[in-house]
Structures are given as structure tokens and as C-alpha cells.
Amino acid sequence: MTETLLAPLAPKMTPTSAPFWAALEEGRVVLQQCDACEAWVFYPRPRCPRCLSAALAWKPVSGRATLTTWTHCPRPTAPPFTGLAPQTLAVVTLEEGVRMSTFLLETAGRTLELGMALAPRFVPTEDGTATLLAFAPA
């Protein structure tokens, strides 16, 4: 994958997660945090999955993360991704502790390691409706 890529599939966005996607459009990352128990919440929800409080606030975060796992897929994982093969899918852990599914960019010549530092990359979708949060070695 290269930095110029467009993601083939757009997310099916919901009203609850609209602030997350709106921030990515501007090259920023925001996450929900629970006012009651301080848990960081991802994916977006109307209530905290630790304490069920509805007092969640959107907060700007750095987008820095570490690598939790990854898989290099020589074959496309689904037909829409044929043009992107080989893909490197990953699960990352943001500084705030939340996990997310993503793909990795700029990995050529890099040895991927558990816990390696990652920085956010903002990848528009082909249809122009959204920006995905991808990551690259920091």
C-alpha cells in the first residue's frame, strides 16, 4: 500500500459516531471519554461500556498508537480489496488504551514488532464520503 491510496469501501457511518468521522476529515482524532469513570471508549457508543453512564464527552487525542497485532495478506481479504493486495491489516492500541482495527502504511523495509510505535495517517475513501484512520511506523 502507498500513501496515495484511496480506501475502496466507505464505513457505514452512524449519528452516534459522526464526531469521530468529522474529526478525521480535518486530520484530527477524537475519542469519547466517560465523565463518570474516566474510561476511554471506542467504538463510539451512547453510553460507557464499563459503567453505563451516558455522560460521554468527545476529547481530542494524539492518534499515537502501538502495534498489537498484524497480518500480511498476499491475497485480498475480500473482492473489493483486490486492487490493494497485498494488504497489511492490524489491530492497534491508542495511547488512551482503546483498540481499533486498521491497516498499516509505509511498512516497506520495516520489521513489524509487537508494541512498535505508530503514527496516524488519514486515508480518504474512493467515494469521497469519509476518511479512514490508518497507521504507519512512527
Next chain:
Amino acid sequence: MGTQRKGAIVGYAEWPTVRRYDGPRRFMLEQWMDLAAEALADAGLALEDVDGLVCGTLREANMFVPATVVEYLGQPVKFAEFVDLGGATGTGMLWRAAAAIELGLCDVVLCALPGLPIPSNPDPRDRPPPEARWLGSTSNAWGSPQAEFEVPFGNVAQNAGYAMIAAHYEARFGSCERARAQITTQQRASAALNPLAAFYEKPVTIDEVLASPMIAEPLRLLEIVMPCAGGAAVVLASPEKAKRSPHRPVQITGYGESLTIKTPTFAEDLAVTPVAAAAATAFARAGTTPAAMDLLALYDCYTITVLLTLEDAGFCPKGTGAAFLAERDLAFDGDFPVNTHGGQLGVGQPGLAGGLLQPIEAARQLMGRAGPRQVRDVNRALVTGTGGVMSEQVALILEGA
């Protein structure tokens, strides 16, 4: 532990698992009827004895599945369940049936999972959307977290998720590549003896597994189940009704279930699976231990599933599965019999019915009906089921009465 009125497996039906099915196509309801007839005949029971029924998904009904099956079979019941646990559906059905019998709710419970192709629908409006073929266990419905936060990254179906679990495990505990290849090879050796298996008389070597195409690192083609056609059913009965079966009743003396996540992105620890909790519950309920098991029938959608299940069910400490396997022989006549029918890696995966093949093999062995692959002196077995991507797991303890 538990009650004395244990539900027992008293009969079953298992159709040959085939890669390219060219027999008659049947609706799932029609297959249900065929499976019911075969399994009840095997159990020495009649339709009129059935007073409980457990179903999985049906292509012909989105709702009211049990009532639809009850009406189609023509047999009213006092207990009905609909189980939606992916690959753990089969094992999940069996413990629910056994628990209903223990509670005295019913005496004879029929569980069936059809897996043959249904007739081609001449009306294109009724066909599933093409994306259903590649979405697998992933929901792309609006409002589903997967549709929003997994599908756009290509993290769909099962391969990438299981690969990321395996990769995380290897990053922490070292390569288990050879142990995983051993699982395929030794199970394929057992499947080679099983005429119902898609890989009957087709063993593979460790080198062949390691040379098979990489699908999602570190998982290779021969570490992944092959989708097949088939079908299976199980009849469970109370001790009183079990006397009518010609077979040694196989009691479900322990059972446990654990659901943690839908997508492993959110697993608390990617190297620990829900079977840890499920197996602990099952062993405690049965009052037994891993060391007391004579046979294991472990859900094996991927090789890594078997390795993690062995660790999490308590057969060896976390991170030592590869070393544990290196010193063991999983064959029916080996020192540590696992998936003596070949597992799904050897038999093939006939859809949800794949999750009934493990308990059926354990019952077959405990009944003494395994023919040339019969394990000697087998009285206790651990059976597991796994749904989604290590999302939900079931553990059963089966004991010959």
C-alpha cells in the same frame, strides 16, 4: 455436581462431508426431516418420543425457526431453543438440550444442523446479495460496529482475524508454525481412515502443509477448514428413554459457555480465548479434570484454534502449546487422541453442522462405534465448539454411562 438426571446422547446422524456435492438439493427444512428420521432410527426412538427440539439458523425462516420446524416435522414439543453461536452452535445446542432434560422439562431432544446446498432460486430477487459470500461472520448491516469499523479496512470474515490472533501469539511466545502443521498432518491422517471425510484416504505431510499458499500470515491454506456440504443431527434422552437406545448412552456431565467479543480487535487478551472460562465451568460441573480425559474433540476451524484451546482448557500452560504438541501423537492409537475423525481440517466444514461433528465423534468413540479408528478404553471426552473469531466457545464433558 449437577443433578443425577443427566441428559445423554443416544443416537446421531452424520452425512458424508463432500467438497463438490452433486446429489439432490433440498431445502433446510427437508434436510431437517431427513436428519431427524436418521438420528431417531439410530437412537431406537420414534418421532412421537420427541418432546424437545433445538435449532440453528434456517434459510427458509428468519424468525420463528423452532415453530416452523415443529410444524414441518409434525411433532409438538415442550421445549424449543434457537441457538445462534456460529461454529459453537452444535455444542451449544447439546448442552441446552442436556440441561432441559436435567431440569425435567422434556425427555427426548432432537438437534439438527442441515448443511447441504438448497435448490437454486429461480427468482433473482430472493437470492442473497453477492457480498454475503465474502462477509462470512461479519455483519455489514448499517449500525453494526463491524460495518463501520472493520469492513472498510478489509478485516472481514474469519481468516484475517484468526491470523492476527496467531500473529499476536507468535510475537509473544515464539513460532508455533511446526506445531500447527503437525495438527493438520495428524488430523488428516485420522481423516484418511474416515470414509465420511472429504479428505478420506488423502493424508498430507508437514512439508506439504508448510508449502501450501500463505493466505493471511502466519496461516497457510492447509491450516484453514475447507467449506463443504454435509449435515448432522443428535438425539439426547433422559435416563429412562435412553434405555431404548441400542447404544451405550453418552452423558453430558459437564458444560460451560463463554462469550466475550464479536471481533478479536476488542479481545482483552488476544492470546487467551473464551474456552478458558467455558472449560473451567465444564470441568467443575462434571467434577473432573483435563488429565482425566481419554479423548479430545476440539473445534478446529484453524490450526491455531486447537493449539489455543489446549492451553486455555488447561492441558498445558499459556505459551507452551507447541512444545506440548511436539511430544504427543494425536492419532486414535497415539498417546493423546485429538479429533480422531480428522476434525474439520480433515473432514471438511459442512457449515454449522461442522460444529456437531466433534461431539458426534466423541459419542461414537464412547459408544464403541468408531471401527478401525476406535480408541481403546475410552470413557471421558472433552468436546469444544468455537464461534465467530474466538468470539464464543462451548465446552462439554461427555462420559460413557
